[in-house]
Amino acid sequence: MxxxxxxxxxxxxxxxxxxxxxxxxxxxxxxxxxxxxxxxxxxxxxxxxxxxxxxxxxxxxxxxxxxxxxxxxxxxxxxxxxxxxxxxxxxxxxxxxxxxxxxxxxxxxxxxxxxxxxxxxxxxxxxxxxxxxxxxxxxxxxxxxxxxxxxxxxxxxxxxxxxxxxxxxxxxxxxxxxxxxxxxxxxxxxxxxxxxxxxxxxxxxxxxxxxxxxxxxxxxxSPNTTSLDMMLLYPGTCLLEGTNLSEGRGTTQPFEIMGAPFIDGEELQDNVNALRLEGIRARAIAFTPTYQKYNGQLCEGIQLHITDRQTFKPVESVVKILAVVAEMYAGKLEFLEYGKLRHPMIDLLAGNDLMRRGLLEGNIYPYLQQCSRDSEKFMKxxxxxxxxx
The missing domain is CATH 3.40.50.12170 (Uncharacterised protein PF07075, DUF1343)
Structure with a gap:
């Protein structure tokens, strides 16, 4: 070559x-x-x-x-x-x-x-x-x-x-x-x-x-690193690992899609697109994972399509999408606990319990405000x- x-x-x-x-x-x-x-x-x-x-x-x-x-x-x-x-x-x-x-x-x-x-x-x-x-x-x-x-x-x-x-x-x-x-x-x-x-x-x-x-x-x-879009989405969609939503492992589009058997894909698509998130569109899909969460079960959900790589914010977008899911499926969205971990997995991924509590209480803004404060600090x-x- x-x-x-x-x-x-x-x-x-x-x-x-x-x-x-x-x-x-x-x-x-x-x-x-x-x-x-x-x-x-x-x-x-x-x-x-x-x-x-x-x-x-x-x-x-x-x-x-x-x-x-x-x-x-x-x-x-x-x-x-x-x-x-x-x-x-x-x-x-x-x-x-x-x-x-x-x-x-x-x-x-x-x-x-x-x-x-x-x-x-x-x-x-x-x-x-x-x-x-x-x-x-x-x-x-x-x-x-x-x-x-x-x-x-x-x-x-x-x-x-x-x-x-x-x-x-x-x-x-x-x-x-x-x-x-x-x-x-x-x-x-x-x-x-x-x-x-x-x-x-x-x-x-x-x-x-x-x-x-x-x-x-x-x-x-790594086995689930499939494309540039997957990598751009990953700082946000990796948070799904701490929930009972499939992050698309066991499909050909891990971390680009999300869903579960209890989700209505079209309804979720419409509610997410109504947020007018910058640089991203949701499209309703159905998929059946071949391993991990919901192995062999039909799931509905959305694929996230990046329309502008420069303006798209993966963390903010996914947290806002999770807030939509938490509102639409109150009582069905769960946070995974693993026996040997001190905290729920989503808290370890998010770095504190602020995001999980925000999703449960219907107010994710304290977490998003912390994100913008900390990222400004880190830039310096x-x-x-x-x-x-």
């Missing part, structure tokens, strides 16, 4: 430089199938075949090295088939790298594609690795990649300290508008991780650009970490 790409990825910048300072260093690579250069050559292969680099260990985040494991499903350590290199699972016995794992390396390199939403666990696997590097005196190198939903727009609220979890470890908004490299720098300083961090920055990335503008091939970072806090303009 040849061609001129507008954006040069961190991994490509890294392999253009003199790597002799890494000779003799034992390298651990935290990656998955998205770790590939602009020509789609796997980062694992690039490291393994490089004469000066000694790749010792692979670390795999949620969904596994091949991103074929379902969400929330644990997996064990393994061996990489073509290289024989050990793979340590960071979504198995522990989500944090152990001292025993870290003793096998001198440097850890991170190369994973993020999708720009607070709930996406890869950024916390990165943060846990940074903590392990700080604890064990190891160096961390992050190979930067684009934020596929752009780096200008920020939306959402901070997580309250009591509501932190692996879908929200740090107080950053639902849509943060940072690249993984910028996030690593932000986490390292703002939250006093203090690891020896180097970010290999991209060349030619523009904050205003979306994934389809970068001239780069696209590799889905992140300013000094912005590498790209």
């Amino acid at each position: 040849t061609g001129h790409f507008q954006v040069k990825l961190g991994v490509d910048v890294f392999f253009e430089r003199d790597l002799s300072d890494l000779q003799g260093k034992r390298i651990g690579l935290l990656t998955n199938q998205t770790g590939a250069n602009g020509e789609l050559v796997s980062t694992i292969r690039l490291f393994h075949e490089h004469p000066e680099l000694q790749l010792e260990i692979l670390f795999a985040p949620e969904h596994g090295l091949l991103t074929n494991v379902k969400e929330g499903e644990k997996f064990n350590d393994a061996t990489h088939r073509s290289t024989g290199i050990p793979i340590f699972s960071l979504y198995g016995q522990s989500k944090k790298p152990t001292d025993a794992m870290m003793e096998k390396v001198d440097i850890v390199v991170f190369d994973i594609q993020d999708i720009g939403a607070r709930y996406y666990t890869y950024i916390y696997t990165m943060a846990y690795m940074m903590e392990a590097c700080a604890r064990m005196g190891k160096r961390m190198i992050v190979l930067d990649r684009p934020n596929p939903i752009g780096g200008e727009i920020v939306e959402g609220n901070f997580i309250d300290p009591d509501y932190t979890s692996f879908v929200g470890l740090y107080p950053i908004p639902n849509r943060h508008g940072l690249t993984v490299g910028e996030l690593a720098a932000y986490f390292n300083e703002q939250f006093h991780i203090g690891c020896e961090l180097e970010v290999v920055w991209m060349e030619g990335w523009n904050r205003r650009s979306f994934q389809t503008d970068n001239g780069l091939p696209w590799i889905p970072p 806090m992140r300013e000094r970490y912005l590498r790209y303009r």
Whole structure:
């Protein structure tokens, strides 16, 4: 595959430089199938075949090295088939790298594609690795990649300290508008991780650009990451995971559709479109999920169609849509509780109980006001970490 790409990825910048300072260093690579250069050559292969680099260990985040494991499903350590290199699972016995794992390396390199939403666990696997590097005196190198939903727009609220979890470890908004490299720098300083961090920055990335503008091939970072529209909707539609509404898992359009057996799709479509939400239209649909919520049951609901990527607000839109559902189906909309969690799942996703209480009480504005206050605050806090303009 040849061609001129507008954006040069961190991994490509890294392999253009003199790597002799890494000779003799034992390298651990935290990656998955998205770790590939602009020509789609796997980062694992690039490291393994490089004469000066000694790749010792692979670390795999949620969904596994091949991103074929379902969400929330644990997996064990393994061996990489073509290289024989050990793979340590960071979504198995522990989500944090152990001292025993870290003793096998001198440097850890991170190369994973993020999708720009607070709930996406890869950024916390990165943060846990940074903590392990700080604890064990190891160096961390992050190979930067684009934020596929752009780096200008920020939306959402901070997580309250009591509501932190692996879908929200740090107080950053639902849509943060940072690249993984910028996030690593932000986490390292703002939250006093203090690891020896180097970010290999991209060349030619523009904050205003979306994934389809970068001239780069696209590799889905997880099984339900299907399209740019799905990623743009996700900072809002991921909140549905905390409810008894299907977020479309088990269909070909996860996070773009929503529904349940008790919903009348046309009525919901009309009530949502009556809100005149900016940059989005609802269309009535029916679907039958093949796994997860309502597996094998016919659901009605809506598909959310983005009409303007620049003005559309995923968090605000979905919260307002949930308020419509709560009003139309009072008593039928439920918030899921999982035995081992301290709070209902929706509170962990929303970062506090303000949204859930607002939906129950018929007043979501305190939550939306918090979102706009916090995102304004974050815009100022992140300013000094912005590498790209």
